[in-house]
Amino acid sequence: MISRSKTSPEHVEVRVLRQAAPQQRSYWERFRVAYEPDMNVISVLQRIAARPRTADGQDVTPVAWDCNCLEEVCGACTMVVNGRVRQSCSALVDRLLEENPAEIELRPMTKFPVLRDLMVDRSRLFRALEKVKAWVPVDSYHDMGAGPRQSPEAQQESYPYSQCMSCGCCLDACPQYRKIELIQRDDETDEQFAARQAATYDRNFVGPHAIAQAILFNQNPTGQMNADERVEALTAPGGVQVCGNAQNCVSVCPKEIPLTTAIAQAGRAATVHSIKRWFDR
Amino acid sequence: MAQQKVVVIGGGLAGLAAAMKLAELGVAVDLVSLTPVKRSHSVCAQGGINSVNDQTRPLGDDEWIHFDDTVYGGDFLQHQPPVKEMAYWAPKIIDLMDRLGVTFNRTPEGFLDRRRFGGTLFKRTAFAGATTGQQLLYALDEQVRRYEVAGLIKKYEYWDFLAPILDAGGQCRGCVIQDLVSMEIRPLAADAVIVASGGPGLIYGRSTMSMACNGSAASRCFQVGVKYANGEFIQVHPTAVPGSDKLRLMSESARGEGGRVWVPRTPQDSRPAAQIPESERYYFLEDRYPEYGNLVPRDIATREIFNVCTKEGLSVESERLCVYLDLTHLPREMLDTKLGGILEIYEKFQGVDPREVPMKIFPAVHYSMGGLWVDYERTADGGLTAASPRNQQTNVPGLFAIGECDYQYHGGNRLGANSLLSCIFSGLYVAPSVVSYFQTREATGEVPPALLEQEGRRHQERHDALLKRRSGKENPYLVHQELGNLMTRAATVVRDNDDLRSAIETVHQLRDRADRCALSDTGNWTNQNVVFTKSLIDMFPLALSILQGALARDECRGAHYKPAFAMPGIEADSPEEKRRLAEAWCDRFEENTKKWLKSTIAEYDSSSREVRLSYEPVDTTLIPPRPRLYGLVGAEVIEEVWKERLASRAGDVSGNGSGAGTKETVAAS
Numbered sequence: 001m002i003s004r005s006k007t008s009p010e011h012v013e014v015r016v017l018r019q020a021a022p023q024q025r026s027y028w029e030r031f032r033v034a035y036e037p038d039m040n041v042i043s044v045l046q047r048i049a050a051r052p053r054t055a056d057g058q059d060v061t062p063v064a065w066d067c068n069c070l071e072e073v074c075g076a077c078t079m080v081v082n083g084r085v086r087q088s089c090s091a092l093v094d095r096l097l098e099e100n101p102a103e104i105e106l107r108p109m110t111k112f113p114v115l116r117d118l119m120v121d122r123s124r125l126f127r128a129l130e131k132v133k134a135w136v137p138v139d140s141y142h143d144m145g146a147g148p149r150q151s152p153e154a155q156q157e158s159y160p161y162s163q164c165m166s167c168g169c170c171l172d173a174c175p176q177y178r179k180i181e182l183i184q185r186d187d188e189t190d191e192q193f194a195a196r197q198a199a200t201y202d203r204n205f206v207g208p209h210a211i212a213q214a215i216l217f218n219q220n221p222t223g224q225m226n227a228d229e230r231v232e233a234l235t236a237p238g239g240v241q242v243c244g245n246a247q248n249c250v251s252v253c254p255k256e257i258p259l260t261t262a263i264a265q266a267g268r269a270a271t272v273h274s275i276k277r278w279f280d281r
Numbered sequence: 282m283a284q285q286k287v288v289v290i291g292g293g294l295a296g297l298a299a300a301m302k303l304a305e306l307g308v309a310v311d312l313v314s315l316t317p318v319k320r321s322h323s324v325c326a327q328g329g330i331n332s333v334n335d336q337t338r339p340l341g342d343d344e345w346i347h348f349d350d351t352v353y354g355g356d357f358l359q360h361q362p363p364v365k366e367m368a369y370w371a372p373k374i375i376d377l378m379d380r381l382g383v384t385f386n387r388t389p390e391g392f393l394d395r396r397r398f399g400g401t402l403f404k405r406t407a408f409a410g411a412t413t414g415q416q417l418l419y420a421l422d423e424q425v426r427r428y429e430v431a432g433l434i435k436k437y438e439y440w441d442f443l444a445p446i447l448d449a450g451g452q453c454r455g456c457v458i459q460d461l462v463s464m465e466i467r468p469l470a471a472d473a474v475i476v477a478s479g480g481p482g483l484i485y486g487r488s489t490m491s492m493a494c495n496g497s498a499a500s501r502c503f504q505v506g507v508k509y510a511n512g513e514f515i516q517v518h519p520t521a522v523p524g525s526d527k528l529r530l531m532s533e534s535a536r537g538e539g540g541r542v543w544v545p546r547t548p549q550d551s552r553p554a555a556q557i558p559e560s561e562r563y564y565f566l567e568d569r570y571p572e573y574g575n576l577v578p579r580d581i582a583t584r585e586i587f588n589v590c591t592k593e594g595l596s597v598e599s600e601r602l603c604v605y606l607d608l609t610h611l612p613r614e615m616l617d618t619k620l621g622g623i624l625e626i627y628e629k630f631q632g633v634d635p636r637e638v639p640m641k642i643f644p645a646v647h648y649s650m651g652g653l654w655v656d657y658e659r660t661a662d663g664g665l666t667a668a669s670p671r672n673q674q675t676n677v678p679g680l681f682a683i684g685e686c687d688y689q690y691h692g693g694n695r696l697g698a699n700s701l702l703s704c705i706f707s708g709l710y711v712a713p714s715v716v717s718y719f720q721t722r723e724a725t726g727e728v729p730p731a732l733l734e735q736e737g738r739r740h741q742e743r744h745d746a747l748l749k750r751r752s753g754k755e756n757p758y759l760v761h762q763e764l765g766n767l768m769t770r771a772a773t774v775v776r777d778n779d780d781l782r783s784a785i786e787t788v789h790q791l792r793d794r795a796d797r798c799a800l801s802d803t804g805n806w807t808n809q810n811v812v813f814t815k816s817l818i819d820m821f822p823l824a825l826s827i828l829q830g831a832l833a834r835d836e837c838r839g840a841h842y843k844p845a846f847a848m849p850g851i852e853a854d855s856p857e858e859k860r861r862l863a864e865a866w867c868d869r870f871e872e873n874t875k876k877w878l879k880s881t882i883a884e885y886d887s888s889s890r891e892v893r894l895s896y897e898p899v900d901t902t903l904i905p906p907r908p909r910l911y912g913l914v915g916a917e918v919i920e921e922v923w924k925e926r927l928a929s930r931a932g933d934v935s936g937n938g939s940g941a942g943t944k945e946t947v948a949a950s
Contacts, residue, residue: 021806036525040630043526049809050758052801061802064809066316068491070527071626073415074320089526090629115462116807126317130430135423136382141305141709147379149391155384156618159409162384162416163622166319220382 009035012093013055013103014044016063019114023183026114029063030055030103041081041088041096041106042067045118063106065118072254075165078172079118080107085172087254109172113181124180124201125168128210131202132233136223148221161216161262163255170208170249170259176242177205205242206234208249212262218269231266231273240266284309285719288456288471290442290498292318294414294701295684296477297421298708299715304428306716311469312425313437313458315493319422322479322491323704326414327623328398328534329406330378330701332371336395337403344369347405349904351699354400354578355650355692356839357878357906358511360899363657363689366665367706374705375407381420384409386619396537396619398697400578406698411532411622417701441812442498445474445505445680446728446736453679454728457740461812464805466744468737470728473715475673475681476502477708480649484820484827485773486765488646489521489530499653499686500819503826507675509883510688510897511651512823513830516695516840517773519582520606521645522627528645529630531606532623533697535640536575538615540608542566542586543639544595554605554639565589570912577911580694580840583644587774590643597641607639646773648700650691650840651830653682654882657689663903665710670718673711678722681715683707688880693839747811753797757814760795764788764817768824772831776843781832788828792821792890825892826883833894836877848873850914859915863922866915870908870923878906 011032019026032055033047045065052062067077070089077088082096082105096104112120171177180200184193214230217223234240240263249259285308289296292314300310312318333347348368352359379385379393385407386394395404409416428434443457446468455471481496482488503509520535520542521528536542543562550557566585567574575582586604590596597603608616608624613636616624627635654676658669665672673681673689683704690703771784795818802810836846848869851862879896886893908923910916 020804038525040524040526046526046758049813050756050762059801061804062810064807068316068320068493069322069325070492070524071325071529072629073324073412073622073626074316074322074491076316076320092630092632119462119807122317126319126426129423130426133427135427136380136420137427138380138424141302141377141424143373143376144380146376146393147382150387151391152387152389152394155387159384162409162419163412165324165415166317217382222380223382 008037009097009101011035012039012044012097014048015103015105016117017107018063018117019108021116022113022181029060035093039093041079041091041093041104042070042077044093044104045088063118064116073165075167078109078167078169080109080172081105085109085169085252087167090254109168111172111177111179112168113179122166122168123197125166125171125207125209127198127201128206129166129213131206132210132214132230133226134210134213134217136217136220137226138222150221154219158216158219160255160257161212164209164212164257165255166209167254168209169252169254173248173252174205174208175246175248176244177207180204202238204238206238208243208259208263211240211266212257212259215262215265227269228273231269234266235270235273240270243267285472285716286311286470287473287475287715288313288469289475289477290456291321291477291479291684291686292425292436292438293321293323293477293479293684294418294421294704295708296475297418297425298705299475299477299683299711300434301421301424301428302709302712303715304431304433306712308712308716310434311437311471312434313440313442315439315441315461317438318425318436319419321418322494323418323701324415325489325491325530326417326701327411327530327532328537329396329408329413329698330375330417331398331405331696331698332375332407332702333368333405334372334375334393334395334407336392337405340403342403342405344371346403347371347401350401351690351696352692352904353907353909354696355694356909357901358514358692358838358880358899359690360657361901361903362659362663362665365663365903366710367690367703369664370706370710371702374702374709378417378420378705381424383416383420386410396534397576398537399533399573399576399582400696402573406534406537408534408619410618411534411620411624414701417705442478442501443740444501444736445677446732447505447677448725448729448732451506451677452722452725453677454725455733457736459740459744462807464744464808466737466741468733470733472719473679473681475683475711475715476653476686477682477684478686480685481820481823482646483761483816484764484824485646485768486762487524487526487528489518489528490647495816495820496823497816497819499682500823502653502675502677502680502682503822503883503885504819504887505677506885507677507680507682508654509651509823509826510654510880511830512649512826512883513772513834513881514650514693514840515646515772515827516579516648516650517583517644518647519579519586519644520642521647522631522640523601523603523643523645524630529626530645530647531627531640531642532620533576533579535606535608535620535623538619539611540575540606541610542575542582542604542606544589544597544604548594549596549599554607555609563595573911578694578696580842581911583774584842586644601643603641603643605639606642608635609637609639644774646769648695649685650688650693650695651827651881652686652688655682655687655689659900668713668717670714670721672714673707674714674718679718681711683711693841744811747814748800748803748805750799753799755794755798757795757798757810757817760791760798761817761820764791764820764824767791768827772827774842776831776841777845778832778835778843781828785825785828785832788821788824795821822885822890822892829892829894830881830883834877834881836873838877850916851919852914859918860922863915863918866919867908867922867926874906
């Protein structure tokens with residue numbers, strides 16, 4: 001199936017950037033895992049979890065990481081693999097070894113606070129979806145008949161956006177998306193801390209994923225009725241104007257979502273919105 | 282009165298549907314999930330969601346036939362009223378999902394497009410590419426986020442459910458949960474708890490299920506007294522792609538859109554698939570099931586693929602078992618718009634383009650029809666009483682179960698594209714029932730703080746003891762691997778009593794070994810090692826329920842197949858002999874129905890740590906059970922005899938007995 005080097009290696013060398021907890025110093029650790037055909041980064045991490053011993057024979061704690069579906073639809077297992085942010089489930093060992101036969105390098109995402117090892121806190125990413133009101137505000141969940149009819153063309157235009165799994169690759173690759181790591185103060189309750197976090201996140205860049213979701217719901221025949229609210233959110237501080245057009249987002253998106261198209265549309269909508277608002281004064 | 286609060290365990294389709302509906306009814310919800318809810322296993326559902334629709338109605342389809350297909354496909358093991366209610370709700374549920382913005386594929390005129398799925402002859406399945414579960418989940422996730430902003434829903438993401446809290450009267454008053462990051466253990470008071478924790482795939486090691494599907498929440502309910510029903514009914518999906526970490530689903534929709542399953546007639550033919558001429562290909566499903574073809578119900582397709590590889594030795598490869606699932610004859614553009622999602626998965630993980638080269642697939646554990654026992658209240662005409670507090674309630678008052686973790690909708694075998702339906706249906710349907718429960722239950726007042734504290738402390742002590750445990754050298758991951766291999770061998774496609782007996786013994790040994798596991802991480806921060814070990818320990822009660830249920834059930838029904846008790850078709854030369862054999866076959870069928878058409882009920886005895894089985898009758902009053910004759914040799918004559926028997930008894934059958942009749946009309950068309 002997948003082209004494999006003629007002689008498969010006996011072992012895979014894996015270098016992992018570890019960190020015991022937030023705010024702690026990070027450090028590299030090297031592991032050696034017996035090679036098996038058809039491995040991916042997840043199965044490598046599973047082998048490490050089953051036998052957490054470094055390449056030089058030291059017993060250590062297992063590497064913590066996040067994953068769930070293992071078929072690249074849940075968005076959980078994002079990490080930086082060989083320098084590239086991606087889903088670790090679809091990072092196949094044979095391919096990675098073609099890139100670099102010496103080792104596989106695993107690091108946590110760079111734009112989110114590390115919780116432990118390869119686990120990061122991506123709550124900011126979901127907060128952005130609240131900011132842009134990424135939903136259809138239906139009247140009720142009672143039986144009101146079918147939704148509006150839509151052309152197959154309209155469906156085909158929306159569908160790619162609806163595949164966004166909130167993995168955060170686009171954010172990690174975006175030069176304008178800066179890491180924010182807040183620490184709960186001793187005198188702060190959980191609720192107060194959450195509110196401070198939300199306020200800080202809201203002032204900073206929402207990110208391409210949220211812009212694309214705003215566009216998705218503005219395309220929806222019902223969602224359209226609240227298009228202004230979403231565009232308003234995109235013109236606020238941290239909105240679409242922050243985008244520096246590096247276009248990294250679209251190149252790392254595992255679902256090939258046309259993020260830059262969405263950003264361009266959002267930019268135009270924001271301009272129109274601002275002019276309209278100026279006239280409405 | 283203070284505002285009522287419900288804790289929902291699990292943020293997949295069922296849990297989210299329940300949360301949003303409860304919020305709409307003004308009930309506060311704490312939503313507890315192992316993963317951020319948007320990453321729940323429902324995203325893995327690919328093919329679609331079933332309902333009767335305006336395209337199938339003109340062809341003679343209606344809700345009753347959807348209901349009939351579902352119970353026939355499930356080999357009549359379901360209580361019929363909940364299934365009937367679900368079938369009648371199905372069109373409304375798809376309408377709602379459409380209104381919520383799900384990007385369903387469209388017809389040229391702008392209506393929802395539909396495709397055909399297994400176990401039916403109608404195109405009932407609405408779909409959004411091949412990522413329907415993902416799209417449906419996102420729509421509900423968005424609604425829940427909306428209510429989160431409004432302050433009615435509070436999420437506990439990356440929290441583990443440790444146990445329900447029962448008061449002295451046995452009523453559920455909340456639950457204990459644990460933060461997977463800080464490891465804090467916290468009791469939550471609640472007026473009701475709804476468990477929507479999905480399936481227990483991890484008990485089988487590798488399956489098509491996600492890593493969060495460890496069954497622990499259901500097991501933790503089971504261990505405090507909730508009944509577990511029909512555990513032995515585990516669906517093995519016919520088409521998955523084997524992998525070293527998981528078996529990746531290849532949706533039934535691939536066959537629904539025209540995909541064909543075949544093997545070379547020459548065993549392990551070394552030629553590339555494209556070079557094997559038609560005449561040398563064995564389309565064994567189409568051959569053996571001319572009517573349903575590649576879309577026979579899953580249990581049947583699975584057994585055929587399994588047998589063609591094992592018994593008949595026709596596996597495509599010699600090193601590992603697999604058959605071809607072929608889409609290469611279909612137009613590329615259609616494949617991209619209707620199946621893009623799954624084809625990308627195959628391409629990414631196998632490095633081969635399935636539009637050019639047939640996929641290699643093999644069956645994999647996929648879904649649990651069994652689950653936590655739940656109740657319902659029946660109306661006179663055989664539906665459910667809306668908002669009855671009994672609906673979806675377990676035998677522990679105040680503890681409800683919905684979605685894959687309840688046992689109610691799929692009987693012995695689930696039809697494709699019915700699970701998304703049952704999850705959303707049970708989630709929406711439970712909400713008013715929970716509200717009624719508040720009104721009808723005896724006034725209990727505030728949850729005693731001492732109870733909360735005591736339960737929190739108990740779990741803290743268990744946790745601390747695990748961390749401190751020095752004895753034992755067992756490795757939880759290796760024990761899990763052994764458990765998975767054992768379960769896959771003993772309790773999947775083909776079951777044998779000797780194997781099951783020995784598996785039960787081994788599971789006891791594995792459980793004792795799991796008790797002696799040593800942790801490689803004894804810290805108290807994001808300790809995945811201790812969380813996994815706890816979930817492993819909690820796999821054994823369910824594993825025993827599955828195995829013991831399978832051992833006891835000496836018959837073949839749906840996904841539960843024991844060759845020793847199979848009822849083979851009939852072959853004879855003379856019509857008289859055929860007739861005689863068919864009579865005998867029907868006698869045996871009736872006997873077996875009397876003996877085995879009942880739900881397996883498992884109960885856990887926490888002092889002995891043993892599982893005890895009992896049985897409960899099934900309400901089959903709406904559609905009389907009839908033989909499942911898909912592809913059986915001699916089916917025509919058996920069906921003839923069966924119809925005569927039914928007709929002679931027509932006077933005795935009360936209520937709407939049209940199901941069987943309607944079904945046969947359809948099957949004959």
